[in-house]
Amino acid sequence: xxxxxxxxxxxxxxxxxxxxRNSFILAVNEDGLWIIDQHVAHERVLFERVLKERAAQKVxxxxxxxxxxxxxxxxxxxxxxEISDELQFNGxxxxxxxxxxxxxxVAPAGVDAGSVEHMLHELLDQFSREEQSLNLExxxxxxxxxxxxHAAIKVNMPLEQxxxxxLLVELAKTDHPMSCPHGRPVVLRYSVKDIQKAFKRI
Amino acid sequence: xxxxxxxxxxxxxxxxxxxxRNSFILAVNEDGLWIIDQHVAHERVLFERVLKERAAQKVxxxxxxxxxxxxxxxxxxxxxxEISDELQFNGxxxxxxxxxxxxxxVAPAGVDAGSVEHMLHELLDQFSREEQSLNLExxxxxxxxxxxxHAAIKVNMPLEQxxxxxLLVELAKTDHPMSCPHGRPVVLRYSVKDIQKAFKRI
Numbered sequence: 010x011x012x013x014x015x016x017x018x019x020x021x022x023x024x025x026x027x028x029x030r031n032s033f034i035l036a037v038n039e040d041g042l043w044i045i046d047q048h049v050a051h052e053r054v055l056f057e058r059v060l061k062e063r064a065a066q067k068v069x070x071x072x073x074x075x076x077x078x079x080x081x082x083x084x085x086x087x088x089x090x091e092i093s094d095e096l097q098f099n100g101x102x103x104x105x106x107x108x109x110x111x112x113x114x115v116a117p118a119g120v121d122a123g124s125v126e127h128m129l130h131e132l133l134d135q136f137s138r139e140e141q142s143l144n145l146e147x148x149x150x151x152x153x154x155x156x157x158x159h160a161a162i163k164v165n166m167p168l169e170q171x172x173x174x175x176l177l178v179e180l181a182k183t184d185h186p187m188s189c190p191h192g193r194p195v196v197l198r199y200s201v202k203d204i205q206k207a208f209k210r211i
Numbered sequence: 212x213x214x215x216x217x218x219x220x221x222x223x224x225x226x227x228x229x230x231x232r233n234s235f236i237l238a239v240n241e242d243g244l245w246i247i248d249q250h251v252a253h254e255r256v257l258f259e260r261v262l263k264e265r266a267a268q269k270v271x272x273x274x275x276x277x278x279x280x281x282x283x284x285x286x287x288x289x290x291x292x293e294i295s296d297e298l299q300f301n302g303x304x305x306x307x308x309x310x311x312x313x314x315x316x317v318a319p320a321g322v323d324a325g326s327v328e329h330m331l332h333e334l335l336d337q338f339s340r341e342e343q344s345l346n347l348e349x350x351x352x353x354x355x356x357x358x359x360x361h362a363a364i365k366v367n368m369p370l371e372q373x374x375x376x377x378l379l380v381e382l383a384k385t386d387h388p389m390s391c392p393h394g395r396p397v398v399l400r401y402s403v404k405d406i407q408k409a410f411k412r413i
Contacts, residue, residue, distance in 0.1 A: 026228035029239050030403055033410075037231050042246070046410045193411050201232055208235075208248045209395050 020181035025173035032164035034173050041200040047176065048164050049189035054179045055119070055157035056190040063099060063149055069118035070100035077113045077125050078106055084137035085130065092136055092148055099152050103129075119160030128159045154190035222383035227375035234366035236375050243402040249378065250366050251391035256381045257321070257359035258392040265301055265351055271320035272302035278314045279327050285311075286339035287332065294338055294350055301354050305331075321362030330361045356392035 023036040023043055034045040062068045081089060089096075089103075089111065096103065100117030116125045132155045136143070143151070162168070162176070180186045180195070189195055205211045225238040225245055236247040264270045283291060291298075291305075291313065298305065302319035318327045334357045338345070345353070364370070364378070382388045382397070391397055407413045 024229075026237060027226075027239060029244055029406065030241070033406055035228060035237060035239065035244065037229060037237065039232070042231055042237065044244070044406060044409075046412075049410070194409070197406070197409050204231065204235055204246060204399070207246075207396070207399050208251070210248075 020177065020186060023177050023181075025170065025177060028168060028173075030165070031167045034168070034176070036173075036177060039201075041198060041202075041204060044197040044199075045177065045180070046164075046193075046195055047162050047166070047168065047173075049161075049193050049195045050176055050180050050186075051161035052154075052157045052189045052191075053183050053186060053195055054176070055160055056153050057183050057185075059099070059117070059153040059156050060149065063153065066098065068098065068100040070102075070115050071118050072115050073113065073122050073125070076106075077116075077122065079111045079113065079126050079129060081109055081111055081133065082137075083109075085133040088133040088136035091142065092132075092152070095145070095148050095152060099149075099156065101129075117156045117160070120156060124159045128155055131155065150190070157190060222379065222388060225379050225383075227372065227379060230370060230375075232367070233369045236370070236378070238375075238379060241403075243400060243404075243406060246399040246401075247379065247382070248366075248395070248397055249364050249368070249370065249375075251363075251395050252378055252382050252388075252397045253363035254356075254359045254391045254393075255385055255388060255397055256378070257362055258355050259385050259387075261301070261319070261355040261358050262351065265355065268300065270300065270302040272304075272317050273320050274317050275315065275324050275327070278308075278316045279318075279324065280308055281313045281315065281328050281331060283311055283313055283335065284339075287335040290335040290338035293344065294334075294354070297347070297350050297354060301351075301358065303331075319358045319362070322358060326361045330357055333357065352392070359392060 019038060019040050022038040024038065025034050025036045027035055028047070029035060029044070032047060034047055034050075036043045036045060059068060086109065093103070100115065101113065102115035103111050103113040106112035111129075113125055113129065116122070120128060132152065135151060136148075168176075187195055202211065221240060221242050224240040226240065227236050227238045229237055230249070231237060231246070234249060236249055236252075238245045238247060261270060288311065295305070302317065303315065304317035305313050305315040308314035313331075315327055315331065318324070322330060334354065337353060370378075389397055404413065
């Protein structure tokens with residue numbers, strides 16, 4: 010598998026043919042075969058979008074039907090007070106509720122209510138484990154990656170043809186289509202030359 | 212790529228999704244991704260069919276609109292006299308035409324008139340290069356492989372969905388679907404596990 014950075018030109022000519030196990034999109038163009046991990050591809054798209062919206066102070070959010078109340082450990086409470094402003098700029102509205110709890114009333118668009126608790130606990134644990142305080146850029150990247158991860162299309166999900174096409178078009182528009190915010194690969198490529206070699210044609 | 216012998220069960224569940232460069236069929240099932248070289252797959256199907264038809268003395272043939280006249284070298288003439296009976300059992304009708312030529316009036320079904328001359332020259336050259344005479348089984352296999360090669364679907368040929376499905380069904384019925392008569396691989400497999408590993412999911 011060829012792991013070079015795909016060019017925008019080659020990504021934009023891809024034609025999705027279907028999925029493997031409802032998780033990996035198979036696509037072809039004149040260069041050969043591409044396999045796209047649908048979850049991390051969408052994560053990359055959302056990550057860059059959230060960062061841009063944050064920079065423009067335009068992160069989309071949704072009011073929850075009912076506030077979600079989270080119990081926080083002392084370490085999580087400390088982490089929350091450190092990043093609460095930045096969480097607010099990223100579409101959260103949350104305030105202390107009693108001595109050790111947090112009430113979340115508004116969450117970023119795309120993160121469904123069922124994921125909010127898990128996402129915030131995970132994020133606060135991450136920050137509480139840091140030995141030194143992070144700069145604002147790193148805090149923003151962490152939060153954007155967490156929103157992207159929880160809002161992205163999951164694996165084991167059937168996608169219609171137009172949804173696959175949409176995802177590849179959006180991926181082609183990103184600055185770094187090759188890897189997700191956590192560094193995992195988004196696409197695998199298998200060139201026509203590689204295929205011909207494997208078949209002993211060249 | 213996993214090069215193990217595919218099972219009939221896994222081959223028969225394949226769903227073709229499309230082609231790469233009009234030459235390699237992409238197909239998926241629960242096991243993962245399969246890439247099939249359309250030419251060698253058809254070659255394998257035809258090879259086994261010709262051998263079975265030969266054993267039953269039922270090789271299909273077609274009368275050519277006009278006889279094809281081939282000039283033969285002395286070595287090719289010698290090879291022809293050695294295998295002419297077997298050529299006849301494989302659907303050829305050819306007889307000497309003048310001192311150094313051969314007139315072919317009937318050819319095996321599927322081998323088009325334009326390929327007959329090339330195919331016979333190639334085959335006679337092969338036999339004339341042999342240092343010792345071959346047994347009948349080897350002669351039959353050589354002739355069947357040659358007919359299969361020249362009658363098979365070529366690469367760089369678009370295939371309709373039903374043609375791809377037909378080819379995979381026929382391939383699943385063969386005794387040795389993994390390699391063509393010349394020993395080249397017919398299928399490449401990329402298991403779901405391999406894909407998950409490449410994406411660092413396991």
